[in-house]
Amino acid sequence: MNKHSRMALTIGLALAAGSVWAQKSASEGIDEYRAMLQDGNPAELFEAKGEDLWKQKRGPKNASLEKCDLGKGPGVVKGAFVELPRFFADTNRMQDLESRLVTCMETLQGFNGAEIAKTPFGRGEMANVTALATWIAAESKGMRFNLPYAHSQEKTFYEVGKRLFFQRGGPHDFSCASCHGEEGKRIRLQDLPLLTKNPGDGIGFAAWPAYRVSNGQMWGMQLRLNDCYRQQRFPYPGFGSDATIALATYLGVNAKGAKSVAPSIKR
Amino acid sequence: MKKQTQIVLAGLASALVVAGCATVPSVAELNALTDQIVKASFRDQGIAKVDRVLATDETNRVCSEADVTGKPLDEKTAKRIEEANLKAIKWPSDGKFLGDWKQGEAIAQSGRGLTWTDDAKTVNGGNCYNCHQISKEEISFGTIGPSLYNYGKIRGVTDPNSAAAKPIVEYTWGKIWNAKAYNACSNMPRAGHMGILNEAQVRHIVALLLDPNSPVNK
Numbered sequence: 001m002n003k004h005s006r007m008a009l010t011i012g013l014a015l016a017a018g019s020v021w022a023q024k025s026a027s028e029g030i031d032e033y034r035a036m037l038q039d040g041n042p043a044e045l046f047e048a049k050g051e052d053l054w055k056q057k058r059g060p061k062n063a064s065l066e067k068c069d070l071g072k073g074p075g076v077v078k079g080a081f082v083e084l085p086r087f088f089a090d091t092n093r094m095q096d097l098e099s100r101l102v103t104c105m106e107t108l109q110g111f112n113g114a115e116i117a118k119t120p121f122g123r124g125e126m127a128n129v130t131a132l133a134t135w136i137a138a139e140s141k142g143m144r145f146n147l148p149y150a151h152s153q154e155k156t157f158y159e160v161g162k163r164l165f166f167q168r169g170g171p172h173d174f175s176c177a178s179c180h181g182e183e184g185k186r187i188r189l190q191d192l193p194l195l196t197k198n199p200g201d202g203i204g205f206a207a208w209p210a211y212r213v214s215n216g217q218m219w220g221m222q223l224r225l226n227d228c229y230r231q232q233r234f235p236y237p238g239f240g241s242d243a244t245i246a247l248a249t250y251l252g253v254n255a256k257g258a259k260s261v262a263p264s265i266k267r
Numbered sequence: 268m269k270k271q272t273q274i275v276l277a278g279l280a281s282a283l284v285v286a287g288c289a290t291v292p293s294v295a296e297l298n299a300l301t302d303q304i305v306k307a308s309f310r311d312q313g314i315a316k317v318d319r320v321l322a323t324d325e326t327n328r329v330c331s332e333a334d335v336t337g338k339p340l341d342e343k344t345a346k347r348i349e350e351a352n353l354k355a356i357k358w359p360s361d362g363k364f365l366g367d368w369k370q371g372e373a374i375a376q377s378g379r380g381l382t383w384t385d386d387a388k389t390v391n392g393g394n395c396y397n398c399h400q401i402s403k404e405e406i407s408f409g410t411i412g413p414s415l416y417n418y419g420k421i422r423g424v425t426d427p428n429s430a431a432a433k434p435i436v437e438y439t440w441g442k443i444w445n446a447k448a449y450n451a452c453s454n455m456p457r458a459g460h461m462g463i464l465n466e467a468q469v470r471h472i473v474a475l476l477l478d479p480n481s482p483v484n485k
Contacts, residue, residue, distance in 0.1 A: 155291045156300070163301040166334035168327040169320040171381050171463055172394070172456040173447075177334055179411065187397045187409045233381045235319055236312035243308030246301075 043211040043263035050135025059109030068104035081140035087151040099240030137262040145255040161250025170233035202261030205251040210264040315383035330452035345451040353448035371475030402482040419477040
């Protein structure tokens with residue numbers, strides 16, 4: 001059976017499983033559903049697209065991204081994901097995977113980075129950034145997070161990220177810590193990882209990018225954080241803004257030692 | 268990165284070089300930098316305006332700071348915050364604390380409202396089941412807050428309109444209206460105080476918790 005039909009079958013089975021939920025406890029049913037989803041992850045399609053985009057000559061400069069420096073030198077992809085966000089001397093700023101990809105698309109391929117950053121998730125070049133991030137993450141699958149923490153800006157962003165994590169605001173007084181500040185808590189039936197420390201292999205920061213079954217979308221960490229802020233009832237965080245990168249630095253440094261399973265699959 | 272932030276960072280970095288001090292800025296500098304970054308990073312979207320993070324009240328400011336340090340508020344500050352929130356509670360305008368538990372159940376189930384994808388006409392929910400067990404029938408409940416199953420029964424409320432039940436009834440209204448009046452840095456939103464729920468909705472939630480006929484007390 002080829003990958004596509006296996007995936008279609010898996011999704012069909014997962015939907016059929018809904019009808020037998022009533023006979024089991026809800027969490028048993030959900031565990032089974034998740035196990036079935038592991039058989040075929042549609043994220044593989046985004047991985048394949050991302051790899052093509054990396055190697056393809058594109059943009060006004062008709063160049064590939066193969067010379068892009070993701071932190072481990074030009075063209076080094078393996079292991080880059082588990083060391084981001086980090087400080088980049090050429091841009092003189094902290095960058096995560098997605099904002100770094102936009103920099104490379106601008107400098108190597110001649111795209112307008114500001115235009116890409118303004119594009120809604122899932123559209124145009126932003127969808128390409130997500131696919132690229134999915135492939136690059138997959139190239140570090142099974143590796144352990146180990147963000148660099150030597151440069152003063154890496155330390156500073158960690159500290160700022162910590163403050164953002166605990167920042168209460170909006171009409172509900174929510175902070176990230178409202179949901180992710182204690183061990184073993186749930187929202188409805190959804191388990192919540194504690195993100196002030198390493199929450200374990202493939203959990204939290206080590207699980208994204210992920211394919212979301214509920215809406216059929218591929219989500220990178222930028223969209224994951226963006227939707228957390230939406231549910232927190234906060235205003236809108238700009239794509240690649242310092243707040244999102246500082247927060248990702250805090251989560252990433254805390255996740256030190258966690259094995260990456262990205263791209264994963266989520267409900 | 269916004270130009271403004273870049274300048275702040277560059278300024279901060281050069282200040283550190285001049286001072287020749289440790290690589291990480293002081294707490295005050297980090298707090299100031301965080302404020303700058305928040306200002307530069309967030310924008311208005313629909314009904315979610317930047318004021319929601321730039322103009323937070325003292326309660327949120329001191330509780331956030333305490334959370335960062337990992338130490339609870341000192342007793343004096345906690346008391347001051349609780350008193351200010353208690354004073355701000357709006358008690359029912361007609362003296363009626365209890366509404367319809369059935370409507371309360373629907374409000375407790377709903378997590379809608381106030382995100383940037385909602386509009387001003389969205390009827391806000393109470394988000395209650397997201398964090399609390401409430402009725403026995405609803406098995407999809409969160410655990411961030413304590414279980415509220417048998418809330419009235421456990422507290423011995425058989426007639427919520429009786430004089431004996433009055434303190435519990437008032438506390439329940441107050442807790443829903445402004446949770447920070449009783450626990451300065453509670454995780455629970457201030458549903459009435461922050462305009463998430465209106466007076467009628469709070470009445471229905473109080474009934475859900477205290478009406479002897481509510482499934483909560485079965």
